Amino acid sequence: MPTLTYLEAIRQGIWEEMERDPAVFCIGEDIGIYGGAFKVTDGFIDRFGPERVIDTPIAESAIVGAAFGAALTGMRPIAEFQFMDFIGCAFNQITNMVAKAHYRWGAPAPLVVRGPSGGNVHGGPFHSQNPEMYFVHTPGLKVVCPATAYDAKGLIKASIRDNNPVIFFEHKYLYRRIKEDIPAEDYIVPLGKARIARQGRDLSVITYAAMVHVALETAEQLSKEGIELEVLDLRTLSPLDRQAIAETVRHTNKVLILHEDVRTGGIAGEISAIINEEAFDDLDGPIVRLTALDTPVPFSPPQEEFFLPKVTDVIREARKLRAY
């Protein structure tokens, strides 16, 4: 099995889908000869030609609008955002034009909007954000946030094959930092299914994207103290795997929700509500939220480190919750 980074896994996933289905194409800024700001589409234009790897003006609404229009003719566009921070520029196209199309007038929108999100790379307020919740809040969209190279490949392939608009958040901190063995054969990871990243009996950490790795590192350390964390990697924020959330709560009875997004309006609040609805009687302690601060993402490394949840934070909160 080849060993691929998270970025290479996404690249390979898109590549294989373009080889498999002539209706799949890429559209975005600097994705052609330059290969994309992060080089996800490196070499694509040579292989698939400028007809299927389309460099656009700096016009995010046009990118999403054109992707949607092409999708109406049965194409499967993949729109790259150079940074997901810039998705606000296309907010109306995504939330009003695209997301509502199937409900309003029965028009499927099989397109993927993908790009790098997340911090810890000192990108500052406009190159580090986690804007996923704007889209989780919008019916009609699917929102995907992979944490591993295996999932990144399987989820991008599933997203491309899905008949719905998928907002695919790649975590730029993970792009080149993690790698794993990936099966050579074709596979997908279904949307809407969480996974147990680590089994444990004492308390559950529900998380996604880069924070999965923070949770796993915490679990490793706490295991030495005899505290066994269960780590649930959501993989998809919309649709959310309510069943997996309820099951892990029933198993451990204590929950810590960890995310890199800001606290207010983050998915932790929604998950807390789901636990209330699905597994309230199974709780043996308060639901704990561990999130970034309610501020923009600060630029300077000491500030950003303070802003983001860290292993030491999770250890502290997990110990408290365990003792509750």
Next chain:
Amino acid sequence: MAKKTKPKATRAQSSNHKRASSSAKRPASSQRTYTILDYRLEKPRFELRQVRDGDVVRYEVSGTLNAPVPPIRNSKYLSKPQCIEIYRWMLLNRKMEAALENLYKQGKVVGGVYFGLGQEGCSCASAYALKPDEWLGPMIRNQGSLLVRGFSPRDIMMQYMAKAGSPTQGRDASSHFGDIQERNVVAPISTLGDLIPVLAGVALGARMQGKNIAVMTYIGDGGQSTGVTYEGLNFAAVQDLGLVLFVENNLWGYSTPADMQFRVEDLAERAIAYGIPGVIVDGTDPCQVYDAAHEACERARRGEGPTLIEAKMMRMKGHAIHDAAEYVPKALFEYWKKRDPIARFENYLVNVKKWLTRAENDKLIAEVDAQLETDRDFAVSSPMPEPESAVGRPYCDPSCHQIKPRYATPKVKVGKVSTSRHTEAAVHLK
């Protein structure tokens, strides 16, 4: 059309699709000249200003408001039966809106009613230039375009009455509906300009499937102020996509006059800055509208790119039924009332060309009335949706739609797998 010189430099052609090409060198800036094709037989000049009048501020119009009404321009392309067909669509458009106004007064319409009064010639004659397998994205006043594309008055009436049998099954209002199966209409959303990149994308999708098609959408003098208008049209221009953009300059964006939306004399001048042809037509003359639309569609089908057509006319009612448009100077209404597209086209067909006898015209009008009566009765008596149908289907699954290329499977041309072009040093924010 807009330019005497083609400024686009020669570039490597992508062989899969036809793009405009020219080896003409861009001339020095001092030598560049631009022309805007203008089909009009009169060029109205007036200006609107906000003026203080005692204790109130109101709009005042100045200009040539006594000019004689121009004739209908003979079409270069339309035959006699085609002219009569367009006339029939225009009548249906106007009379359907009159029926909607009555339904509203009877309390049968949910929400408001939007009118295209005075703009029927533009809606109907523009949409008439498209072929069945081409696409249209209407704006709120283009109900005539929807009729031409094959929706019936009952569809539009049921939309306004929020009926279960409406094209959106009650889930959206007014002209907010479409059809990707047969009529090739993209449903608009309420925000303005957003259809422009979408229609460009439809042309892009078709081109990838080996077919250059014409796609048409509309924007108003108000809506063209939005950023997405620029983004969409510029993208279409850069990609040579077959977009026909009608800029319907009806002088009012809700209550704001065109003079407060832009500084240029003619919105068609904007075309120069996009590097595409710009055309001006009298939006109350269906022959001019059709001719400009037809030429733009033919250009689109040749793969030569988009065209901006400014249609000058006047919104003869308020923004919607709730708006009495009292802010509009009366003289302006009077000026444009004399230029009513239906009255003038009727006169052209009956008296000028003598293509319709009075008896034939009366018969045609009676048929339109009868169709509307049938459709109105059907729409009125059709049921409201079940409350639970609000759940609907926000997501599409394979049981509701099979996604497949509409025109043809795109032809795939693959190159060799190249080695990476970049070095790790080129990576941003590692």
